Amino acid sequence: MRHVAALAGVGIKTVSRVINDESGVSEATRQKVLNASQQLNYQLDMAAGSLRRAGRRTLSAGLLLPSVSNPFSGEINRAMEDALGARGIAVFAASLDDDPQREQTIIAAFLGRRVDGLILTPIAKSQAYAIPEHSRDLPMVFIDREPVGIEADAVVTNNSAGGATAAAHLLSHGHVRLAYLGDRTEIQTARLRRQGFIEELGRQGIPTSTVSVREDLHDEESARLATLELLTAADPPTAIFSSQNLVTFGAMRALRELGLSKQVALIGFDDFTLADMMDPGVTVIAQHPERIGKLAAERLLARIDGDTSAPHTYVVPSELIQRGSGEIRPRA
Numbered sequence: 001m002r003h004v005a006a007l008a009g010v011g012i013k014t015v016s017r018v019i020n021d022e023s024g025v026s027e028a029t030r031q032k033v034l035n036a037s038q039q040l041n042y043q044l045d046m047a048a049g050s051l052r053r054a055g056r057r058t059l060s061a062g063l064l065l066p067s068v069s070n071p072f073s074g075e076i077n078r079a080m081e082d083a084l085g086a087r088g089i090a091v092f093a094a095s096l097d098d099d100p101q102r103e104q105t106i107i108a109a110f111l112g113r114r115v116d117g118l119i120l121t122p123i124a125k126s127q128a129y130a131i132p133e134h135s136r137d138l139p140m141v142f143i144d145r146e147p148v149g150i151e152a153d154a155v156v157t158n159n160s161a162g163g164a165t166a167a168a169h170l171l172s173h174g175h176v177r178l179a180y181l182g183d184r185t186e187i188q189t190a191r192l193r194r195q196g197f198i199e200e201l202g203r204q205g206i207p208t209s210t211v212s213v214r215e216d217l218h219d220e221e222s223a224r225l226a227t228l229e230l231l232t233a234a235d236p237p238t239a240i241f242s243s244q245n246l247v248t249f250g251a252m253r254a255l256r257e258l259g260l261s262k263q264v265a266l267i268g269f270d271d272f273t274l275a276d277m278m279d280p281g282v283t284v285i286a287q288h289p290e291r292i293g294k295l296a297a298e299r300l301l302a303r304i305d306g307d308t309s310a311p312h313t314y315v316v317p318s319e320l321i322q323r324g325s326g327e328i329r330p331r332a
Contacts, residue, residue, distance in 0.1 A: 007036040041132050043112045061300065062110030063093040063119045064103065066144075072245060072270055072289050073121075076143065079293025080119060087301060089116065098187060098218070100124035111138075117300045122147055123187065139303030143296045145188040146313060153303070154313045155296045159189050159269075162285040162318035163196030163243070166267045169283075169320060170239045171204050174329050175265060178206070179230050179237035181223055181251055182215040183244045190215070193243040193269055212237055223250025224257075231258055238264060238330035245270035248282065267326040269318075276323055283326025286319045 005015045010029060017025050018033040025033075036042075063080055065073040073095075081091050092115065094106045103124050110118060117139035120127075127142075128149030134140050140147075142154040170178060180197055183190035194215070202208050214226040223242065227250060230237055242248040248268030255261045262280060271286035295314055 003040055004036045004042050008032040057116050058114045059088050060090045060115045061117045062115040063091050064096055064106055065121050067095045068093055071272055075289035076293040079290045080297050083294050083297030098123045117304055119296055139300050141296045141300045151311045153299045153311050155292050157287045157318050158315050159192035160196035163193040164200035165320050166241045166285050167197045167200035175239035177237045179212040179240045181242040181247050184216050184218050197241055217247050220246050220250040223247040224253045227251045227254035240266050242268045245272050265326055265328040280325045281323025283323050284321050286321050288316055291316050
């Protein structure tokens with residue numbers, strides 16, 4: 001705070017008033033202080049008192065997920081809470097909503113509370129903005145998506161291989177007219193799943209130009225509408241690969257509306273509760289969020305405890321689970 005005051009040419013009390021959004025400061029002075037804070041990458045210390053504890057730790061960690069309401073994110077959250085809670089570390093979870101600006105805003109909020117480490121699912125094109133904190137030995141572990149512009153541990157699924165497995169499975173059941181339903185294209189995992197799916201079709205002699213691709217489907221309703229459009233076209237696909245659980249839900253609704261649940265094959269990426277209770281059961285490329293969360297927590301704890309080994313990307317394999325929908329053969 002003294003550094004900010006010196007750069008802005010004001011007193012420490014003025015800096016405190018601006019940072020805490022108190023009255024009694026002119027707009028011109030406020031802007032000077034905010035500009036100085038930005039230049040110095042100053043974050044309000046919400047937990048300075050707690051740093052009197054031995055080891056100067058706050059016994060907290062920040063967890064940034066795509067959406068805490070998504071079942072996949074929820075399972076990661078729970079696994080993190082179990083693993084870190086055993087060490088007395090509280091987990092503060094927040095939703096990214098796949099918004100690059102929100103990513104930086106929430107991370108700044110975590111830093112302001114002096115968390116002992118960060119577990120992040122990134123969406124911004126680069127995470128280089130976090131280098132100053134990481135270089136000051138703040139442990140960071142990225143999950144689901146690898147970071148760009150910064151070297152740090154990451155725990156991910158083999159997304160491309162999972163997409164390829166889905167393609168090979170549908171081809172093995174006689175399908176040649178296929179459709180791909182994808183999440184937003186700026187999301188790393190969505191691009192990798194599409195890449196694996198399309199490349200496997202090409203390797204097995206299916207002209208990739210014939211694949212019906214619908215992307216930027218980020219919720220159940222947009223996926224439902226895209227599926228309805230595909231299945232009511234003149235030459236509809238006989239099989240669908242949906243690359244995310246909410247997209248799968250939308251595809252399932254469309255198939256049910258059209259009475260095609262037992263006629264059009266469906267494979268979804270991400271398992272979900274009651275998938276085996278559908279009629280037919282839903283075949284999935286299952287990730288293992290509980291393993292991802294547990295491994296990410298272990299890596300964060302290792303870094304907090306002083307592990308200085310080179311950053312590494314850990315891959316948790318996906319798994320094809322056959323339940324019936326992905327085994328439907330095309331009609332003659």
